Amino acid sequence: MTAHETDKYVYDFAEGNKDLKDLLGGKGANLAEMTNLGLPVPPGFTITTGACQAYLATGREPDGLAGQIEAHLQALEREMGRRLGDPDDPLLVSVRSGARFSMPGMMETVLNVGLNDRSVVGLARQAGGSAGPTASGGSADPTASGGNDRFAWDSYRRLIQMFGKTVCEVPGEEFEHALDEAKRAKGTHDDLDLDADDLRGLVETYKKIFAEHTGREFPQEPREQLDLAIRAVFESWNAERAILYRRQERIPADLGTAVNVVAMVFGNLGPDSGTGVAFTRDPGSGAQGIYGDYLANAQGEDVVAGIRNTVPLQELERLDKTSYDQLLDIMARLEGHYQDLCDIEFTIERGKLWMLQTRVGKRTAAAAFVIAGQLVDEGLIDLDEALHRVNGAQLAQLMFPRFQLDHDVPPVARGIGASPGAASGAVVFTSARAVELAAEGKAVILVRRETNPDDLNGMIAAQGILTSRGGKTSHAAVVARGMGKTCVSGADEIEVNVPAKRFTVGGRTVSEGDVVSIDGTTGKVYLGEVPVVPSEVVQYFEGSLDPAHVDNALVRAVHRIMTHADARRRLAVRTNADTGADAARARRFGAEGIGLCRTEHMFLGDRRELVERLILAATDTDRTDALAALLPLQRQDFVEIFREMAGLPVTVRLIDPPLHEFLPPLEQLAVNVAVAQERGEDVAKEEALLAAVRRMHEENPMLGLRGVRLGLVIPGLFAMQVRAIAEAAVAVTRDGGAACPEIMVPLVGAVQELETVRAEAEKIIAEVVGDSGVEVLIGTMIEVPRAALTAGQIAEAAQFFSFGTNDLTQMGWGFSRDDVEGAFFWRYLELGIFGISPFESIDRDGVGRLIRIAAEEGRAARPGLKLGVCGEHGGDPDSVHFFHEVGLDYVSCSPFRVPVARLEAGRAAIETTGSDSR
Incomplete structure (x- = not known):
């Protein structure tokens, strides 16, 4: 793009197309596309997102914008044969926002711009048939020579209401209360029962409300109305609700919005006029058919605002069959052209159909899958494109x-x-x-x-x-x-x-x-x-619904797309599971192994007493006895898990949290001992336990004696766990099964830590495994920033890395999740410091860079190094794409999120390689 072209801020509809959404916004690009398809679109022009970005950056309109708006406005006036706000035959325009991504209702619209105390009279004559051409280019109804005062004054009160609220921040309820009062005075609940005199009086009331809140009279100069409305649309990009919506939908904050200035067409001219919204398929279920709402004698905002109940779109066939048939033809053309469900807004002005907007329509999660499958069957898209059009968040909703x-x-x-x-x-x-x-x-x-x-x-x-x-x-x-x-x-x-x-x-x-x-x-x-x-989709994943034998379009569509995702993806998907039951469910959901088995969860319940014995052990013999008691329990846990996984890899993390987390809280224990002493009871055991808790108490346990440090300080602890894992694997193998254990050493920060643990573990494994054929890998969890930065050294001693992104995020950011999420994350999200919590989706720039460094340096040192992730991010759709990009071998997540990760891994693969259909 040349320097001259970058200064072009205004485009006629005929100059654009649907591929210019970054420049013209979604609405402007699609208005241009429909214009170029020869569909009946009211004339107009689009002010680019670049103009908005410049305005928001400097607080003023960019040089040249005013002149370009004037030139395009004059061209529009020539085309329409009217001038903006002309007192005898006024041109009126709508001013609408239109961002790159659809943000329904989040930004501003002003209709009927150009009306004032003089032009409202001319509009009444025009609408009644006493003046010139209509927006359709034909003549007005000659039988209505008496004018249409009601229509004109209704349009004027709408302008004051929308302009006041949108442009000048007059509280919207002030206008609503005035309207309700006018209806009460008339004895009605319906806006349509208000006549011209009622609406004329309402306009005067609205003007007083406007003046009271703004300190000025309602602007009578049409061009001032237009300029202020354009500026308000720019500023609405940073309105609180727009910011909130962008954060919710993860829409970038720097895109800005385009502004569309369009000649008004009127659906509130009488019973032969109206407005509606149509979908080319049901956005709720995906079913094919005619879906939408119609409202006679109304402007477009009445439909989407929900202030009057609509009739089904099919009613239009009875009311105006010519327009109905034309609309169906246009709907078919648009769906074929966009190769997707289209959402259409239209207005009928005295029997003439006008297209006001189209876009690829928002749909429910179920409809997204069903429609994608339908379009494949119809030959409009291929399976790669179908996979691209759905996502893990939608699949999660279906579950x-x-x-x-x-x-x-x-x-x-x-x-x-x-x-x-x-x-x-x-x-x-x-x-x-x-x-x-x-x-x-x-x-x-x-x-x-x-x-x-x-x-x-x-x-x-x-x-x-x-x-x-x-x-x-x-x-x-x-x-x-x-x-x-x-x-x-x-x-x-x-x-x-x-x-x-x-x-x-x-x-x-x-x-x-x-x-x-x-x-x-x-x-x-x-x-x-x-x-x-449970949902039908969960029943399908559980195996109780066979897609080949159920008449369920959603289940069949999910099965088809999931099958394609599995065929396309490179990333394997494992699960985080600590029990045989969890492992079994995860396998039904498609897990290809366990990426994180947390052994500390095996020390809870009635086993706490054994842990207490280990902590209170006064001699080597006491400690050995406690570990010996834990060994068979741990072994049986692993036997159940290995059997359920049937030869799939199982990554077992050795005990990670500090041991005192298995003991009563210090404060509670101290109170219990004090009370017992007061009663004269024997508290020798409790006092010993209290002394142990005090000895082990840490101000910040997350950074204290845990993980590999615990295994090095408590002799025999890791050795017991390694033995239990190896013995379980051998037992399952000798029973005719298969086991593929991977031992993961947590919290390693220096290669020497891993080398020490590995040396002891290898001796035990060699002793236990013998000639059974069981192979046990030994690796580490990368969760300390230093480990990521020295990954090349650590890889010399590790056969695999698994990124513990939860702790890596905590240590990378320098905060404790338990303490900060409720304390100030809300404020960080509100201020835009976080677009989303870094515990929910991977922080690509910071924590993600640590992962990338570790992956590259680890594989440089050990080319065959297996890489995975076992933090909660393993089931987050955006994070899965990042892990694919950096070359990990697998992600691991909770059983319920396994299908989501499978789907997103497939999507990541096709987005990397591309698709011929796009």
């Missing part, structure tokens, strides 16, 4: 449980299943309360008449969302689907009273704190908590 109704439990209400899932929780009526209770660990259901972008905090905190208004395309539905939240919308049987903190339905009152359950698939709402059962 959540669903409601189990043992008998015909009647729902208390029924709405629209807007986003599938099963959610139960205490009812709350405000986002603030949802956040407050969720922070206390309570499950909540956010209940609203309709949601708006300001409710995002509460929607994130809630288990599910229930609204009395809106449909599948309302704000609540679209945002919930994007986040994977359960949502029921349009449950109009319930009467929500937010100030009173209650809703009523069927003569019953449900107050804040009462528990309800909502089913986002069926739309049913139940009182109380409903029990849940």
